[in-house]
Amino acid sequence: MNEQDIREMIAGVKEGALSRRSFIKRMAAVGITAPLASQILAWNDVAMAQPADDYKPTKAGGGGPLKILLWQAPTLLNPHFASGTKDQIASRIFFEPLAGWDKEGNLIPQLAAEVPSKANGGLSADGKEVTWKLKQGVKWHDGKPFTADDVVFTWEYAADPATAAYTTGSYANIKVEKIDAHTIKVIFKEPTPFWADPFVGVAGMIIPKHHFGEYKGAKSREAPANLKPVGTGPYKFVDFKPGDILLGERNTEYHVKNKPQFDTLEVKGGGDAVSAARAVLQTGEYDYAWNLQVEDEVLKRMEAGGRGKVVAVKGGDVEFIILNTTDPWTEVDGERSSVKTKHPSLSDPAVRQAINLLIDRDSVQKFIYGRGGVATASFVNEPKQFKSTKLKYEFNIDKANKILDDAGWKKGADGIREKDGKKLKYVFQTSINAPRQKTQAIIKQACQRAGIELELKSVTASVYFSSDVANPDTYTKLYCDMEMYTTTQPQPDPERFLNQLVSWEIANKENKWLGRNVSRYSDPEADKAYKAAQKELDPVKRAALLIKVNEIFCEANVLLPVLSRTVVGASANSLTPDISGWEVTTWNLASWYRS
Template sequence: MNKKKVTSIVLSCMLVVSAVFTGCGKSEATSTKQASKNGKTLVYGAEFEDEKLNPILLSSHALTNDLIFRGLMRFDENNVAKPEIAESYTISDDKLTYDFKMKKGIKFHDGTEVKAEDVVFTLKSVLDEKVNSEIRPEFNEIKDVQAVNDYEVKITVKKPFPPLLDKLTLGIVPKHALEGKDINNAEFNQKPIGAGPFKFEKLEKDNNLTLTKFKDYYGKTGNIEKLVIKFIADYNVRAMQLQTGEIDLAYLEPSQVSKIEKLDNIKVYKADTADYRCLMYNMRKDIWKDANVRKAFNYALDRKGMVDGILLGYGSEAYSPLQINKFNNADVEKYTYSLDKANSLLDAAGWKKGEDGIRVKDGKKLAFTVTAPKTDEVRVKIAEYFASQFKKIGADVKVDALDWSVIKIDQCDAFVLGWGSPFDADDHTFKLFHSSEIKGGDNYGAYSNAKVDEALQKARTTSDENERKKYYAEFQKELSEDPAFNFAVYLKALYGVNKRVSGIKEKVLGHHGAGFLWNVEEWNIN
């Protein structure tokens, strides 16, 4: 996970035990609890706070993109992109031109109609080098975008680009609200205007975001009139507030499930995901220059032990970033647990065990630090597990559990990363492993492999599905032979939800359970 995308919230009230039961203050907790029981207010205990509420700047899969905004396309219950603000679309025979017809009468929250010029402005802003957009690499195959008229948009691409329809789930912003302004620092980023089912009401930084039902929303809705997103970084506080009724739903840690399941008023959802955890090797560090050293650490990991001991069975062993994708290549090295192979590779690489059991090469010990965010119980336990496992092969590994606010991933020796997407295979692959993403992108470990670059580029710009499958297979094969990550486990997303909430439609979720609220506008509170 990218710390730029989230801000960990430190709850000062945790200094006293009573705060665990009442949140950040008795009056706030009481009022929130009362509001959540009026039958029309839903209170969500969120792990993270989006720094800016503007889809141009943030990941297209950010929570607020689904709540406040709508795009030309939208993912359905099968994670397939279907027309949303678009009424229909056609693709030219050469796969280079996309023509979209838009629905008429769809309104932004300020009452203005969504038109083609807003789509053009949104996409051109993402592509504008002056705009600090995290998602620009996802759209850089776009050659041009034009408004044919008020309700028709023409998008041309440089090469065939099958992931485009997925990318166009990006929320559309109103041109009139941002034109001529510095998008990076616009007031809009804290007071957004979209066309989604909920509109912005107020934001209390480091505390909560309040959204209200948009009465002119064009789609189907339930009876939720207000949605309060409380920013609660501490998983124990989230679980306690779920138990006391101060919040209606929250992401849970595996260790909390058995207790929460015993509560009469809470149902625990255990959703399948494409969400994996791994150890990122920072290629800037000399220790990771040798691929055989990275392979050795991959063999030294008992993944089944992690699934059973850390995830408590709520997950599975990992070996690839596309394991849950239709383009998964199962015919790759899965690094089945083998201390013998790990030790042999390190011996061959010149790392010899000293009298203290720690390996040494050229006078330097095989020592490094694994960093993890302290507000994520699973990641901290994973880091500790890595350290204990790697000690068995002669490595001196320390664990540093830090707050997100002080973590610089690209400076860590190794980091417990979390990624994974249930959408097109381009998502969470190109931006993580292509060398063009080292500077300013999400390739924090500075991984660079010419064969991987070529395979990923061809896979995203090839229209034939069989050809895409071949290129993604090549990508996974090369990645297994020259590891960027030590893939550990896939997680189930565990959500505790008050039983008075109905209408939840489950589907395969993304990173950190992203997507659980995908149809929240249709939910009802009984």
């Protein structure tokens, strides 16, 4: 397929002779991903319309209860404090963004009347302004009207440094203006190729001004609505016991016709991934179980029972390890792992390089994850145009030993390497989960053969992924030498995903450890490339800049990618869930139905 063929197909879409879906399928046939195909249409002034809705029920309600297992139990319901995926999932039940991402990487309007494009006048020619037209007739759960004032307030709330929001990075460098009661304009300081970040997806959930207006800034943690949400979503809040159970009921005035089908909603937290899978696939007690980080062979045996099915969706999630280059055992100004400190041994690039060689990624994939992941050396893996072709992984104990020998780390009588009185002994933490404990064990065994001792620490998932600033065991605190978890790429474009690799997003006491850069590592060249990518309108040059950011951190062996994770859940056979690998599980909960 040549350039002229593509241009003819684009013309066909504009004229209505070819559907967007058909265009995307034809592009996929020649190796061009769905998100990139959608971007090509957007660049050529083809409106990003919502694809045909496959929703089956002909009326809202009547579906009885919907029961979801979220075994990493939510602890709060404010989306702008939700650093953990579990809290983002729970918040998305009640709050909605202007638009979200479907499984094919299309941008779908939710609280917006339409997705901005050059064709409908929503995108300015200079790439600095985006105009959003809001859906009319939408009501908050308390009956108040949803207006542009709520969108403008959400920007003010999240952008205020004193609020210490997890989403600050999406709002800090923009200006938002109210045009009229149902129109807002987002103004960027520079030409911005990826404008679909503020008010979109996980970071974009709109909160009501009349419930949060008094709690912007320093009083943000005092808002009653942090635990008792009033949103616009398909289900209204009934009850919440943090770390346990969340209950909702159908929003009878939901703004989408014939949705939702279910009358009540129960989200049960706690337990573990195996028991969650069993409750759907074997006993049928629940309708859907999230994030089945379970050995694939175990899932296959459960599926044989016939009550449910595994739902696997490709996305941008990555299971990875952080090596801490700051000192987690020394406190400075009330915080450990401060950027004002230096790790006694992991600040040595040779040690980090050796540890990277001691991760047997292929075995982790083959014997533990199966359908749940693919071994990788890259932090960004999807879409393919943003994945580095330079990064490679290798499992080589002999090479790791030589690197450490050459760097002067000698084995002592106890077999542990040391230099200048510093031993290669580390605390390696992750959440309690069988595949993660097995992965830890594989890495520990290899490290022992290279003279590195690992103390394995496992933290209850609801604690590890908590947004509680007083909790020392959250992953954002990084109060250990190395840690492992999965981070979610919330949209097909990796720009926001990669802001966890920039210096201004470093997690610390000042931002209540909600900064997205958990590693604390920074590099001036990464910062420079990231800032350049934010205003580079040429898609090829922009992709190269974002790839550079990824490569800097991976080649420094601060981030050690292990697996490109597949989004794996379990669904009752009678349930049709709408799951996207670019969004949280509940992104389109209103469309779930039982046949």
